[in-house]
Amino acid sequence: MDKLKKHMQELCDKINQASLSYYVYDNPIISDKQWDALYSELLDLEEKTGIVLDNSPSQKVGGDALDKFTKVKHISRLYSLDKAQSVQEIEDWITRNNNILNFDPVFTIEYKFDGLPIAVFYKDGKLVQALTRGNGEVGEDVTTQAKTIRTLPLTIGIKNPIVVQGEVIMKLSELDKFNKNNPEEPLKNARNAAAGALRNLDPKVTASRNLDFFAYNVNYSEGVLFATQKDIHDFLVKENFLVEKFYNIVTNIKQIDDIIKDQDKLRHSLDFLIDGLVIKVNDKKVQEELGNTAKFPRSMLAYKFDAEETSTKLLDITWQVGRTGKLTPVAELEPTELCGVTVKRATLNNYNDILRKQVKIGDNVFIRRSNEVIPEILAVAQSFKDSITIKKPELCPVCRTALTETLANLYCPNHMGCSKQIIARLTHFASRNTMNIEGLSVKTIELLHNKFNLVTFADLYKLTKEQLLTLDGFKDKKAQNIIDSLVKSKKPSLASFIYALGIDGVGQKMAKTLAAQFKTIEALKSATVDELDSLPDIAEITATDIYEYFKDEFNLNQINELLNIGVIPYVEDISSINSELSGKKVVLTGALLDFSRNDATAYLEKLGAIVSSSVSKSTYLVIVGEDAGSKLTKAQDLNIKIMDENEFKNLLKKHNLIK
Ligand SMILES: [Zn+2]
CATH class of the missing domain: 3.40.50.10190 (BRCT domain)
Known part of the structure; x- marks a missing residue:
């Protein structure tokens, strides 16, 4: 028994340390998956032995409040939720509740956001206080910070005192935007970014992070009565809170199971992080009668998806050369399972990212899968004495040219002779969403480049049918198709043409914006950084990239060559009709x-x-x-x-x- 007790003590200490680092300092030292494993081991032992140690994290419902913000007692305690990790556990929960009270099985099911929960107090229709959850009884006063959140209403329609509960999150697109503008110090993940921003003492910093608030409950109300959980949902929608549209009423376990299966797949396509689903008894009276355990309300349950983080060994780094000559480090990993997929590679954004994360070859690293197909290395889990420092490459791995360096990235400047970047550049130029030249796959372009030394965009238009016929497997029809398609592609829309150039950071949407704004390639060429920066949805770093692109002699020559051989971009007619919807x-x-x-x-x-x-x-x-x-x-x-x-x-x- 003593040995078991000692082990439990170790578990408690480990979890407490990890929780402190995670909740209070935004600095995870173990992954969620490992934390969950430790925690459920501890819960099992507590149940088996009947012993709950003095500092057991199972007695708490969250982290302690920070000292630097004022601590305030919640009007109504914010409970955390009991967790389930299988459909069986959900079924058990329903049965347990039905044994306490016989009620109609009507439940709501919604997302479990992976952000920072807060409680917002409204009085006389005005937002008067926002508190973090803290330990559930006492939270931190983040009113000034919370008021900067664009999706948190400052006023609501009813005068009664009311506490709205919800989650502060940073959308993944916002995180992306932030990191593009701050390549030197990118934020690790959306949850920590949201927590860091809300807990920043300077509300200006909070405001600059573009946080969002998803409302999902009314935790306390005077005089406003809700008969069901769905009524609360409708009330929040009506009061202009940001409420996630995924919201369902279910009446049996089969429906719940189906939704879990769907959402487990869909969650990777969302613009925010969720780590599970929340199931609530719909009837508020039943909720009240079921009451609470010491830690959880009996009427609510959180289903948690498998963790999306794990750790594995970093075997090596390979440097890939992209179409602009930019070098990207790709981590080769010891194969590991993550979300049911075997992961062998992960990205590190650039050399600075390697320095910042202090990653070495041979280290164990945390990897996380977000919406990207390729997972990302978050941080080092464990470093070893014989781990090897990753050297900054000096020569291009493809053409051995000396590299150049900008703010955060390394580039191979050999636009004319670096085969990898030439092939990538021409492939992008010919692809369907750009110049739409049929028959020019990456493989064909590679063959053409090797055989006829194709380098510039215009070189594609100089191809002859005779040259194409010398390629393996090319017959008359296939060659003629490419020639015809090349002729047809000479009249691209300006937006497609701009996108085809392959400027760093300029995707299809940005290309459309640039085309609509500048109307001709000449006007775009002479745009200043300020003019570019003032466009909607453009990152400052992209504005600079566009400006730099049109200062480069090789790029300008490429464009001139295209114009000289008769490629004429046209501006799409976007003028609108006068209608009953004009301006509406x-x-x-x-x-x-x-x-x-x-x-x-x-x-x-x-x-x-x-x-x-x-x-x-x-x-x-x-x-x-x-x-x-x-x-x-x-x-x-x-x-x-x-x-x-x-x-x-x-x-x-x-x-x-x-x-
Ligand atoms: Zn090169």
Whole structure:
């Protein structure tokens, strides 16, 4: 027994140390998966022995509040939730509750956000206080910081004192944007970034991080009674809180199982982190009667997905050369399982990233899979005496040219002779979303480059049918197709042309913005950094990259060559028709049968409408497809005009946009 007790003490100490580092200092020293493993081992032992040690983390519901913020007692305790990791455990939970109280099995099911939970107190319709959860009874006062969150309403419609509970998160797209602008000191992950920003003493810093607040509960209310959990959800929608549209009512375990399976797949495509689903008894009276254990409300349960982090050994680093000559370090890993996939490689963004994370070959490293297909190295888990420092490469691994260095990246400057970057550049130029030259796969381009020394974009247009016919497997028709396609590609839209150039950071959407703004390639060439930087959705570093691109002689020559051989980009007609929607805000929701979301948006813009993604009082019209969710409900609540797909079609017909 003593030996067991000693082991339990060790577990407690380990978890406490890890929790302190994680919750209080935003500095994880073990992965979630390891933490969960330790914690459930401890819970098992406590149950088996009946012993709960004095400092056992199972007695707490969260981390201690920080000293630098004022500690404030919560009006109503914020419970953490009991956890389940299998459908069986959910079924057991339902059975357990049914043994206490016989009730209709109606549950709500929603996302479990992976952010920072806070409680927001409103009085007389005004936001008066925001507290972090802290230990559930006492939290930190982050009112000034929270007020900067763009999706947290400062006022609401009802005067009664009320506490809204929700999660502060940083969207992955925001994290991306931030890291692009701060390549020297990128933020590790969205959850730590959100916590770090909200707990920053300077609210200006909080504001600059573009956090969001997802509301999911009313934790306390005077005089405002809700009969069901769904009523609370509807209330939050009505009061303009950011409420996730994924929200379901379920009545049996089969439905819950189906949703879990779907969401486990879908979660990687979300713009924010979730680590599970929350299931709540819908009836508030039943919730009350079921009551709480010492730690959890009996009426709510968190289902947790398998952790997305693990650790493995870093075997080596290889440097890949991209189309702009940029070198990217790719980590070769000892194969490991992560989310049911065998992972062998992970990215490190650039050499500075290696320095910052102090990664060495032979180290054990934490890897995390977010939406990227390739996982990322988060940090070193354990370093060893014989781990090897990663040297900064001095020569290009492909062409042995001396590398150049900018802010955060290493480049091979040999645009004319570095085969990897030439092949990548030409492949991007010819691809479907750019110049759309059929038949030029990466393999064909590699063959052509090796045989005829193709280097510039214009070299593609100098290809002859005779040359193509010398390639293995090329017959008359295949060669002729490429020649025809090259001729056809000479009249690209300006947006496709700009995208085809392959400028760092300029994707398809950015290329469209640049085309609409500058109208000609000449105007874009002479744009200043300030002009570029003032465009919507552009990162400062991208503005600089675009500016630098058009200062480079090789790039300018390439473009001139193209123009000289008759490649003429045209500007798409984006002028709009004068219609009843001109200047009005329109929201699309649900699935339309005959239009993709992009096409429907394009038609609406043609009609002069401003297409937006969320319904508010200023929305003029909501166009509703199949399976429309909370946006439809909200539109109905706000008495906003609603149009179905047929009516939308009639409108387009009226303006001769479709037949
Ligand atoms: Zn090179």
